Amino acid sequence: MRATVLVRPKDGILDPQGDAVRGSLQKLGFDVGRIRVGRVVDIELAAGDSAFAREQVERMCSELLANPLIESVEIRLDVE
Amino acid sequence: MGRPVVAVVVFPGSNDDRDAAWALGALGADIQFVWHEDDELPETTGAVVLPGGFSYGDYLRCGAIASVAPAMDAVRRFAGSGGPVLGICNGFQILCEARLLPGALRPNRQLEFVCRDTTVRVENADTLFTRRCETGQELLLPVKHGEGAWHADEGQLVQLAARGQIVLRYADDVNGSLGRVAGVVNEAGNVLGLMPHPEHAVDSLLGSADGGLLLAALVDAAAEHVLAAA
Numbered sequence: 001m002r003a004t005v006l007v008r009p010k011d012g013i014l015d016p017q018g019d020a021v022r023g024s025l026q027k028l029g030f031d032v033g034r035i036r037v038g039r040v041v042d043i044e045l046a047a048g049d050s051a052f053a054r055e056q057v058e059r060m061c062s063e064l065l066a067n068p069l070i071e072s073v074e075i076r077l078d079v080e
Numbered sequence: 081m082g083r084p085v086v087a088v089v090v091f092p093g094s095n096d097d098r099d100a101a102w103a104l105g106a107l108g109a110d111i112q113f114v115w116h117e118d119d120e121l122p123e124t125t126g127a128v129v130l131p132g133g134f135s136y137g138d139y140l141r142c143g144a145i146a147s148v149a150p151a152m153d154a155v156r157r158f159a160g161s162g163g164p165v166l167g168i169c170n171g172f173q174i175l176c177e178a179r180l181l182p183g184a185l186r187p188n189r190q191l192e193f194v195c196r197d198t199t200v201r202v203e204n205a206d207t208l209f210t211r212r213c214e215t216g217q218e219l220l221l222p223v224k225h226g227e228g229a230w231h232a233d234e235g236q237l238v239q240l241a242a243r244g245q246i247v248l249r250y251a252d253d254v255n256g257s258l259g260r261v262a263g264v265v266n267e268a269g270n271v272l273g274l275m276p277h278p279e280h281a282v283d284s285l286l287g288s289a290d291g292g293l294l295l296a297a298l299v300d301a302a303a304e305h306v307l308a309a310a
Contacts, residue, residue: 014229014256016191064148067141067177069184070231 001045003057006074007066008038041065050077083110084126084302089155091116091146096132096168096279103279104129107292109299119150126302127164128155130171132224132277142185142227143173152178162308164208164301165271166294169225172263172273181264181273182240183232188225189256195224197287199251200262200276204244207265208301209272212293218251219290221276228275229256230264240264248274270301 009015015036022035043060047053054077061073086109090097101111112122116135121128135146146152152174159165159180167175175181188194197220205215213219232240237259240246248263255275263274278291 013231014186014189016187016189016256020191064140064144067144067184070186 001047001050001053002078003043003045003053004076004078005041005043005057005061005065006038006076007041007061007071008074009036010070010072013070038071050079053077083108084299084306085110085112085122085124086127086129086299086302087112087114087121087125088129088131089114089116089151090131091133091135091149091151091174093135093137094131094133094170096170096277099277100129100131100168100279103282103291103295104299106282107296107299109302114151114154116146116149116151119154121151121154121158124306125158125163126304126306127166127298128158129298130155130165130167130174131279132169132171135170135174138227141173141177143170143175143177146170146174147177156180159266159271162268162270163305164298166209166298167271167273168277168279169223169228169275172275173227175271175273180271181266182236182245183230183258183261183264185227185275186229186231186256187227188229193224193226194228194255195222197222198254198262198276200248200274201251202247203241203249204247204265206244207247207269207272209265209294209297210247211300212297219248219276219293220281220288221278221291222280222287223254223276225255225275228254229258230261230275231258234258237261243267247272248276 281291
């Protein structure tokens with residue numbers, strides 16, 4: 001089983017990286033609005049049970065992968 | 081009694097550990113380096129310093145990976161027993177990630193690494209770390225960081241300030257830090273994190289000796305903790 005974790009800066013959190021990317025895209029002539037830059041974590045899991053896998057990945061997020069004060073997470077499970 | 085032991089935790093990527101050791105040694109501490117894989121502090125530890133640097137290459141988020149290193153279990157127990165802990169720069173980031181301090185540190189608003197002297201105002205001189213200062217005193221301390229913008233929600237900032245936990249603020253806006261916060265102490269008063277570097281400001285020949293006020297107070301606190309534990 002594979003999990004994909006999308007980590008984003010929460011709404012209202014200053015994201016200067018997103019602002020810099022927007023500035024560059026605008027210089028290239030693209031008409032873009034707000035841009036937020038986050039990160040993707042792909043995880044291979046030994047677990048076969050998807051409820052257990054989700055619970056594991058949720059714990060990974062709260063213990064290490066994201067900081068809940070400033071980041072939101074979205075978990076996608078992909079059963080192979 | 082002899083010189084109090086201050087443990088300086090060394091992570092892969094720490095780079096101010098030796099400066100911290102030198103400064104604290106000059107102020108009367110006996111320095112013991114603790115490797116990040118060690119899960120215990122020296123028995124005689126009177127205070128802990130988490131030094132500046134780029135632990136684990138700042139992977140994931142600054143301080144995130146260090147916050148779950150074995151040495152941090154020992155630091156957590158030490159802090160839980162009332163031991164004084166000082167986190168400088170990356171050490172502050174680690175303490176926030178370890179939830180030993182409130183808030184989080186985000187990339188500087190200007191997206192630039194800031195490396196310069198800053199004026200920092202002591203907001204609360206009634207802490208273990210600032211008791212050699214006066215409330216309102218301005219300290220000249222250098223900063224050098226890319227991710228030093230402290231963030232919390234506004235309500236939390238008001239609450240922390242009311243409780244005296246906002247210990248240091250920049251005199252001007254250095255990095256987009258909420259409320260110009262430069263240093264925060266925990267509710268129990270024994271864990272302080274700050275972005276500026278007191279260990280680089282302990283000799284007026286190098287521009288400022290104001291950092292010595294904070295570090296000497298830490299050495300005092302280390303001696304007191306050793307006595308209290310004995």
